[in-house]
Amino acid sequence: MKDLLKQIPIFENFNDDDIAYLQKISTLKTFEKNSIIFFKGDDSRYLHILLQGSLKIYKYNQNNNEVMLKMLNTTSLVAELANLEHMPYPSNCSTLGESKILLVDYDKFESYFLKDSKFLLMFVKSLTKTILMLEKTISLNLTLNSTSKVAKHIYELFPNTCHMSHKIRASTLNMTPETYSRIIRKFKDENLIKEENGEFKILDEKKLKKYFDI
Amino acid sequence: MKDLLKQIPIFENFNDDDIAYLQKISTLKTFEKNSIIFFKGDDSRYLHILLQGSLKIYKYNQNNNEVMLKMLNTTSLVAELANLEHMPYPSNCSTLGESKILLVDYDKFESYFLKDSKFLLMFVKSLTKTILMLEKTISLNLTLNSTSKVAKHIYELFPNTCHMSHKIRASTLNMTPETYSRIIRKFKDENLIKEENGEFKILDEKKLKKYFDI
DNA sequence: TTAATAGCTTGATTCACATCAATAAAATAT
């Protein structure tokens, strides 16, 4: 595990002692697809660090539909704010695919690591990343309509082939699969995109961009 | 101005030298009501610190309606993320009432202050506050319907008397004044609230709470 | 004091998207 920890970008500035201590206060856990990591309101005893796989952070709206706040894919601190502020988790978290998560005893982590500016800088970076994601979520959901959301989503993913079901894509964009499907249908009819073995190809980038470029 | 800076909670840990340098690289400006502080896309040369008054951070949606992302009232860093990341401002900012803002030359600020963990901690605190506000904005706008938003808003403000027009209240909640008015009408008809010289009084806390307590 | 302007309320209409429903297609299990 020591080697694994050393490779994690977040810990790039840690020396051997740091890593050793980190290892001592952590457990590595593997969760299978669709496992709950924590519920909204749970006590934030552990700092969760996603090492492999993907997670979603979500709440429920008043119709009991999930509202996805963010999706985490790369190595990242999960809900570090709750730890920092010693508050319960503000949202739910579950795995989308099989995932490896490092659970760190936060109190010990805090007293050892959070005195030093190099570690603080790590937190600043992570908080910054979180803010950018949240701002993106807000822009996406509060300033764009569904058609624009889908257009932007396709545009930003392309040409990365990352296979996701339409259902997941729709939920990432906080809309129903029906709405997503109808919009894709429209884009295909307008010859903006085509679908080849589950991946979108953009046929008319300019027109597609017009849908979300304000 | 030196005394003013010393009183600012954010700078509580600064010593005389720090304050002196801060003063050297800053200008204090007073903006009147409804002045633009910066536009989305502007270069983030200055760190803005709100000292007095109130600001709104907002974008436009596709119908050219304002979407208010946050409202700042207390002493706070404004859009510090843009500075930290050396990126253009992601949103617009304007004053709601007359406001005093400290404009700090960010490059100088960074090279002097951001090496030290005590200053970093200040940033961490500010980023944390920003995240909490953003999460609140998201919860409010993505998980609650308009009725619940209004109920929550009234509940959380009460009994603080802070005079705001219905128009401003509506825009804080990202809805039209018409919708706001209709919901207030309904609450009055249900004897949940009453209005006395521009302030709401809650008559039935339990029922009001039911509207937003999931 | 009156005029002008901005904010508030209420009704009618429109719109974007969700919901409900039915069928088809694909993925997974047996």
Next chain:
DNA sequence: ATATTTTATTGATGTGAATCAAGCTATTAA
């Protein structure tokens, strides 16, 4: 290979909130 479950598509209907419109009230200006 067949059965079963999950996902995808398409149409019909419902709904919350925006928009449009008109009259009203309060504030500010002349």
